[in-house]
Amino acid sequence: MTLLPEPFCEPRDADRLAESAALACLDACCQTLGLAAIQVPVPIETWIEHPLGIDFGFEAMTDVAGYAVLGQGRIRVADLLCHDELRLRWTIAHELGHLLLHKPEPNALRPDHPEYRHVYSNDRERQAERFAAAFLIPIGPMVATLLEVCNHERVRSEEALFSASRDTSDSARIWNDLFLPAICNRFRVTRAGAIFRVGELRLEDGAPFMLPKVLVALSA
Ligand SMILES: [Zn+2]
Structure with a gap:
């Protein structure tokens, strides 16, 4: 696996x-x-x-x-x-x-x-x-949850995931309104736990899945 x-x-x-x-x-x-x-x-x-x-x-x-x-x-x-x-x-x-x-x-x-x-x-x-x-928050079910929430909210998942993980004007909003609530609900974890999970995940280019500046802003 x-x-x-x-x-x-x-x-x-x-x-x-x-x-x-x-x-x-x-x-x-x-x-x-x-x-x-x-x-x-x-x-x-x-x-x-x-x-x-x-x-x-x-x-x-x-x-x-x-x-x-x-x-x-x-x-x-x-x-x-x-x-x-x-x-x-x-x-x-x-x-x-x-x-x-x-x-x-x-x-x-x-x-x-x-x-x-x-x-x-x-x-x-x-x-x-x-x-x-x-x-x-196992990674497979987590990714499935993010895709489901995009589907449910009728937003394009590739765009939402790209915006969320990059320095875009939409990044904080996507995490705050879409992804973090979905992770908390689905996996029964606190918001701080969900933020820790995505803040620790690294992408193939070495960048964090949730950028530190977004993490700090959303943790406040
Ligand atoms: Zn300990």
Whole structure:
């Protein structure tokens, strides 16, 4: 299976690894459950225990949204997230990324350590975020969703996709009015999650799918 369909491409090793781990994991879930295609929104809240077999539970915590115990297949999520479906989904996917991509480090800080926040922007965290994005917003269904919304709104998909990814006067409007709402609805992710997904995707010429200036404007 191709990791990323045209016109996407991922030149960064850590991101490619996260992307392929997410795809392999989705594939394995579909095979176990006998699904012909990836189900969206990806039912991670149920899949995390079966078929993924993770020891999953909630715990009272206020400093972090969740944590994974590497090497032990355990994920705990803040009980407060019970009431926030979208953050809950993203947090489970993020912690699953840690479990599948990272090995225990004897000297790693625990999430409840006061210094932990300072390392939040480290490579492991970035990779777990990329995994969450790729797992919850798989590239194939994402492209299909963008094409559907163009079709539904009767706009030419090639033009809309080109305008969205280039520095055009229409770029921010297409993301804001068409593509981001469609991604949020279809995949049950926050707007910030959808923006992260498309902002991290790279095109074959190395350019981001969503230009940084558009990303900054829409994140405000
Ligand atoms: Zn993390």
